[in-house]
Amino acid sequence: xxxxxxxxxxxxxxxxxxxxxxxxxxxxxxxxxxxxxxxxxxxxxxxxxxxxxxxxxxxxxxxxxxxxxxxxxxxxxxxxxxxxxxxxxxxxxxxxxxxxxxxxxxxxxxxxxxxxxxxxxxxxxxxxxxxxxxxxxxxxxxxxxxxxxxxxxxxxxxxxxxxxxxxxxxxxxxxxxxxxxxxxxxxxxxxxxxxxxxxxxxxxxxxxxxxxxxxxxxxxxxxxxxxxxxxxxxxxxxxxxxxxxxxxxxxxxxxxxxxxxxxxxxxxxxxxxxxxxxxxxxxxxxxxxxxxxxxxxxxxxxxxxxxxxxxxx
Ligand code: FAD
Ligand code: NAP
Numbered sequence: 001x002x003x004x005x006x007x008x009x010x011x012x013x014x015x016x017x018x019x020x021x022x023x024x025x026x027x028x029x030x031x032x033x034x035x036x037x038x039x040x041x042x043x044x045x046x047x048x049x050x051x052x053x054x055x056x057x058x059x060x061x062x063x064x065x066x067x068x069x070x071x072x073x074x075x076x077x078x079x080x081x082x083x084x085x086x087x088x089x090x091x092x093x094x095x096x097x098x099x100x101x102x103x104x105x106x107x108x109x110x111x112x113x114x115x116x117x118x119x120x121x122x123x124x125x126x127x128x129x130x131x132x133x134x135x136x137x138x139x140x141x142x143x144x145x146x147x148x149x150x151x152x153x154x155x156x157x158x159x160x161x162x163x164x165x166x167x168x169x170x171x172x173x174x175x176x177x178x179x180x181x182x183x184x185x186x187x188x189x190x191x192x193x194x195x196x197x198x199x200x201x202x203x204x205x206x207x208x209x210x211x212x213x214x215x216x217x218x219x220x221x222x223x224x225x226x227x228x229x230x231x232x233x234x235x236x237x238x239x240x241x242x243x244x245x246x247x248x249x250x251x252x253x254x255x256x257x258x259x260x261x262x263x264x265x266x267x268x269x270x271x272x273x274x275x276x277x278x279x280x281x282x283x284x285x286x287x288x289x290x291x292x293x294x295x296x297x298x299x300x301x302x303x304x305x306x307x308x309x310x311x312x313x
Contacts, residue, residue, distance in 0.1 A: 004305050005094045005104035006030040007082045007246055010038020011291045012110035012281030014066050015298030016305075017075035020108075023306045026074065029102075031094070033081035036070075037063035039112055039282075040291050044128045048137065049291050082246045085109065086255065087274055090312075105312070106276045106305045109264070110298060111243035113282040113289070118150065118238050122206035130213025130233045131206060135159040136290060139166045142233045148173055148216055150203060151237035157181040157189045159237055164192050171229060173198045175221065206234060242283050259285050270301035276308060 003025040006013045009032025020028045030036070040046065043059030052062055071077070081097040085107050095101040115133035117123060123131055132138040139147075139162065147167050149160040152174035158181075160172045172189065177199040179186045189195050198218070204226075205217040215230040242262040247254050257265040257273035263286075264279035266272055272279050280297035282289050287297075 001027075001091065002029055002094075002102060002104040003027045003309060004029075004106045004108060004302075005085075005092065005102065006108045006110060007085070007094070008032060008038070008110035008112060008243075008281070009034075009036035009077065010110060010112050010281060010294060011040060011063075011066075012112075012294040012298035012301075013038070013108070014070040015295040016108045016110060016280060016302040017298075018070040018073065019299045019302035020305055021073035021075045023302065025306060025309070028074070029076045029078055031078050031080045031082050031096075033079065035079075036067065036077060038294075039114070042128055043137065045141070046137070046291070047140070082111075084248070084250075085246050085277070086249065087277065090276075092276065106278070106308055108270075108278045108280055108298070108301045108305060109246060109283065110279070110281045110294070110301075111246060111283055112294075113240045113242045113263075113287075115236070115240055116238040118203075118236060120203050120206055122208060123236070126206055126208045126213050129211075130208060132233065132235050133237065134289065135162050135235055136288070138233070138235075139163050142167050144168055145233070146171065146231055148203075148229060148231045148234040149237065150174075150234060152176060152179040152181065153237060153239065154181045154185055155239075156235075156237035157185045159235060160195055161185075161189055161192060163235065164194050168194065170195045171198055171231065172196065173201050173203060173216075173218065175202050176200065203234075244283060263287070268300075269304045270297055271304060278304060 006016050009030050017030045040059040046062050084095045086093045092104045092107045146169040148171045160170050163170045200221045207215045218227045244262050264284050266284045270278045270280050278301040280301040281294035
């Protein structure tokens, strides 16, 4: 029986593993279906993690520096995709994709979330080279420049407003003339002078060269009129898929409390509604979706796991 099964090997999972093993737990395995590191390994540059401030270093370089330390105290890694977590009596059964399973006293789920892609021409090719899904991460790279934002939801409008404090102009492009975002957020965006709202408009292509994004080909859906917008960056906020499938039972029901957007409800200790089950990082409610926060969540969850196991003994 594992003391703790950690599912997902991004910043939250790796940090949980470091804290759990350094805190004295002997039998801790992190199940990560790929190489450890998580979604930050897709980033071309990271400059908002304190203590790591080297220009030109990629997310991959950054996560490389985590590996040796996080595994130094006995954390084990198995490259396995987890299908399901179930609580059976006092313990958990963690089932792998191939049907085999392992038992664990506690589980920390850190499977993250995935920004939705739109499929617009050029999006994949220029992903991370001017196409971003994170204004907090990449907004500063466009300080004093003009950028574009796609989307009409709360995230797009809130992030457009955030970018308006950094960029000279924010072109908010939405495919309809009505926004999903809450009326107060729409109102705030409309009152912001340097946000240029472009509605009923689709982005037909994101154009770029070896250096990254250079502009957008736009088309107004009502008039059919085509236009070009020269921008070095576009932020896409088409929603997120929370990677929460491991928390569903055979009947497709979640085993713990979730919010309406499929994020795991946790308290400030990263406890879920099921005792012994914790969730950390981008998949939890109100996650700011930042590495520094995911790492903090992982540490918090691991410290709680240690207390929980001590209480059970
Ligand atoms: P993730 O990093 O998403 O890790 C989850 C892990 O779980 C993945 O490795 C996945 O393979 C694994 N997994 C999922 N399902 C299963 C399963 N069923 N079984 C086994 N393993 C599974 N943040 C910043 O602070 N600064 C930045 O500059 C920054 N830039 C970014 C740039 C890009 C392009 C992207 C995409 C994100 C960026 N972020 C940045 C956000 C940051 O990457 C995330 O907030 C952070 O990685 C979340 O960590 P996490 O551990 O919660 O989840
Ligand atoms: P969302 O509400 O699903 O909005 C996604 C937006 O992207 C929509 O406007 C959608 O257009 C657009 N879109 C999707 N696919 C597209 C495509 N292929 N091409 C062009 N546009 C596309 O996602 P979200 O903004 O991330 O919000 C998710 C949930 O979190 C929402 O329920 C939201 O209220 C909530 N949230 C709340 C807060 C807050 O309360 N402060 C903050 C952030 C998020 P259409 O509108 O035409 O479909």
